[in-house]
Amino acid sequence: MLISLIIPVYNEQSGLADFWQVTDGILSQCKQDFEVILVDDGSTDNSWQSITSLTHNSRDAIQIQGLRLSRNFGKEAAILAGLRQASGNAAIVMDADLQHPPSMIPQMLSAWNGGKVGIVEAVKRKRQDESLPRRLGAKLYYRVFNLASRLDMDGSSDFKLLDRRVVDQYIALPEVGRFFRGLTAWLGFHAVAVAFDPPQRHTGRSNWSIGNLMKLARSTIISFSSLPLRAVTWLGGIGILFSAMLTLQTLWYKWQGFAEEGFPTVILLILAMGSMILLGLGLIGEYIAEIYQEVKHRPTYVISQSISPSNRDNQTTPRSD
Ligand code: UDP
Numbered sequence: 001m002l003i004s005l006i007i008p009v010y011n012e013q014s015g016l017a018d019f020w021q022v023t024d025g026i027l028s029q030c031k032q033d034f035e036v037i038l039v040d041d042g043s044t045d046n047s048w049q050s051i052t053s054l055t056h057n058s059r060d061a062i063q064i065q066g067l068r069l070s071r072n073f074g075k076e077a078a079i080l081a082g083l084r085q086a087s088g089n090a091a092i093v094m095d096a097d098l099q100h101p102p103s104m105i106p107q108m109l110s111a112w113n114g115g116k117v118g119i120v121e122a123v124k125r126k127r128q129d130e131s132l133p134r135r136l137g138a139k140l141y142y143r144v145f146n147l148a149s150r151l152d153m154d155g156s157s158d159f160k161l162l163d164r165r166v167v168d169q170y171i172a173l174p175e176v177g178r179f180f181r182g183l184t185a186w187l188g189f190h191a192v193a194v195a196f197d198p199p200q201r202h203t204g205r206s207n208w209s210i211g212n213l214m215k216l217a218r219s220t221i222i223s224f225s226s227l228p229l230r231a232v233t234w235l236g237g238i239g240i241l242f243s244a245m246l247t248l249q250t251l252w253y254k255w256q257g258f259a260e261e262g263f264p265t266v267i268l269l270i271l272a273m274g275s276m277i278l279l280g281l282g283l284i285g286e287y288i289a290e291i292y293q294e295v296k297h298r299p300t301y302v303i304s305q306s307i308s309p310s311n312r313d314n315q316t317t318p319r320s321d
């Protein structure tokens with residue numbers, strides 16, 4: 001059995017050697033063969049050089065390949081590039097910063113049971129020590145996402161093993177913008193969970209700024225659910241009810257002869273209606289932006305270099321997917 005390991009790498013030069021030392025130790029204890037695909041997501045440090053030198057450690061049972069994206073396309077794109085390259089009976093996606101402990105690999109492989117299970121997900125037992133706003137933000141996001149998409153993603157991470165069947169389905173999906181966690185849940189294969197405690201990052205730092213996280217939250221909810229759009233319709237419905245009541249009240253006042261007193265109401269109404277209309281338009285705009293990104297059909301990433309033990313001396317094979 002061949003297992004592919006997909007590792008997205010972005011500015012991880014300080015930790016790659018450690019990562020490989022730990023991972024290699026674990027892989028050598030497993031009876032399966034491995035191909036390790038390190039995808040450099042346009043790093044600006046020397047990660048690619050580190051990847052290139054790691055490919056020299058390849059041996060029969062553990063082959064190491066490197067893929068280099070032409071710029072930083074984001075982790076989702078790097079995962080997709082790796083999965084497209086993978087030829088194993090199963091693929092394991094994990095981070096390069098040891099926050100997805102390689103020691104889980106044997107347990108994930110035994111849970112996979114030689115292909116009887118489609119997806120093995122490593123679920124975080126507790127979230128990493130994050131600041132309170134980040135933790136609350138994540139909680140709120142998962143609440144909204146679960147409600148909007150009807151997929152349960154609480155505690156889920158990108159640390160997953162996918163059976164070949166699932167990998168094939170995943171790479172055949174037509175969308176350009178990908179959300180690995182959500183799409184694997186959406187594919188709906190039989191999944192089992194194994195729990196792990198995410199350790200702290202040893203070196204380097206997390207590449208997620210609050211701004212990036214908010215962008216991710218927005219685009220994932222929009223691409224998995226049209227609930228926000230429908231919420232605008234409901235808001236409109238409530239608005240109509242409300243205006244019907246106010247119309248009756250206004251007419252009543254007019255008959256009573258003190259019509260001019262409703263002036264503050266008029267101002268409030270104009271403000272409320274104006275902001276609701278703008279909110280609605282903004283939301284529709286978000287969906288149009290998402291559609292616009294998809295209909296352009298640009299590739300999710302562009303590969304500028306690839307290196308494997310067999311083509312180490314002749315390593316440029318530009319290709320886009
Ligand atoms: N990563 C990537 N492209 C990016 C950002 C991150 O390939 O644009 C990789 C990074 O090298 C690491 C993994 O994705 O292997 C997780 O990134 P990070 O540790 O920054 O995220 P966190 O652990 O905070 O979720």
Ligand code: MG
Pocket residue numbers: 095097099201206
């Ligand atoms: Mg990390």
